[in-house]
Amino acid sequence: MNILATGLRDPSVEEFDTRTLLKKAAQQATKRRYEDFLIVDVDAHHYETESLSEILEYIEDPVLRATAKAKGGVYAGAPTLMNNQPGFQDMGGRIGRYSTRRLEKTPAAPPHRDVHLTKRWMDALGVDIVCLFPTPMLLLGLHPNVEIEIALAQAYNRWLTQNVLSSEPRIKSMLYLPFNDPEATYKTVQEFGHKKGVIGFMITAARYKPVYHNAYMKTYALLEELGKPLSFHAAYNWYDQSFFQTTNKFIAVHALGFTFHNMIHLTNWIVNGLPERFPKLKTIWIESGLAWVPFLMQRLDNEYMMRTSECPSLKRKPSDYIRQMYFTTQPMEMVDNRDALELTFKMMNADSQLLYSSDYPHWDMDLPSVIYDLPFLSEQAKRNILGENARKLFNLEPIFSDLKLAAREAHQKSA
Structure with missing residues (x-):
């Protein structure tokens, strides 16, 4: 791979390959017998903007x-449809997969x-x-x-279900809800609730619509049904004038915003009694640590305990x-005080409520080893968090990768 005079990787290289990039991760998976x-x-x-020219065809x-x-180029349509945030996710070019992924x-x-x-x-990774x-679109x-937001959400959901989810049973999604419009949100669940590969629905948290508004109740009822x-x-909004515009470093807005x-x-979900109103509706809180x-x-x-009358x-x-409730692991705070992490797991019933997530390919991704290597977890707790909790939550049919099946067969023959 070429190196520029600045010391950064040359983004024009053509030999980039995910399998080479993650070679050590694959070795880790083999060593730990993830199969x-x-x-x-x-x-x-994934980066939907790399397929935006295809997605645009689904706009009604x-x-x-x-x-x-009419906006040409690699990211055709992005200047018209997308809103951006300042940030330094690629660490000044040091995260090479950000600039080279399009060349793979x-x-x-x-x-x-x-x-x-x-x-x-x-x-x-062994997933x-x-x-x-x-x-x-997390900022949409x-x-x-x-x-x-409505037009792009509908187009993306239709493109994803028809071109990705329909062709690969190992890939699922919780589809984007255009939550700024309650009626469009409801219609999205109606249209896609039974589509192949759709295991739930997602609200991007960086927005200002209250979840307790009566206009959303029929959507929650439908999801429960x-x-x-x-x-x-989660995401961040550096333009938030209430808090985050007072920060001057990306590390600050990222740490707090997510x-x-x-x-x-x-908080709004609980104090407004939504768990009691929709007791069978499962909620998941993603990428907040x-x-x-x-x-x-x-x-x-x-x-x-001081103001029960308000709830x-x-x-x-x-x-x-x-x-x-359910929570995803990434980015799990791997601080020096391991006792704090163990207590966090205990307080949130992690054995049954925590769901492994990598956040790949983002800069702060976590490998499955962040869970597998925790010394205070039992073997069953590790398996629950890495897969069993999600399997039960989403009612998934277990599907193992061909690599895992081959490795399992090889071990059986050698036994």
């Missing part, structure tokens, strides 16, 4: 479709390029089933034009409802 159990990754990503509004397509070669024949690329990193999310809830979980995927929005939505969960449990319980629909303490 012996199911691993479900509940939060990983002919004027918006034509306007977006894949077979020209079906399935879609995203299927080939996704399976490559899944096999390297059997993945829940795939978009990336730039902040778009000033609600009609654009379908048995589809509702997830809140927890802040989910904390607000979770774990350290904030004990804080919120204690803070809400303390307030609730008349609750029958238990807020922490009791939180312990029934």
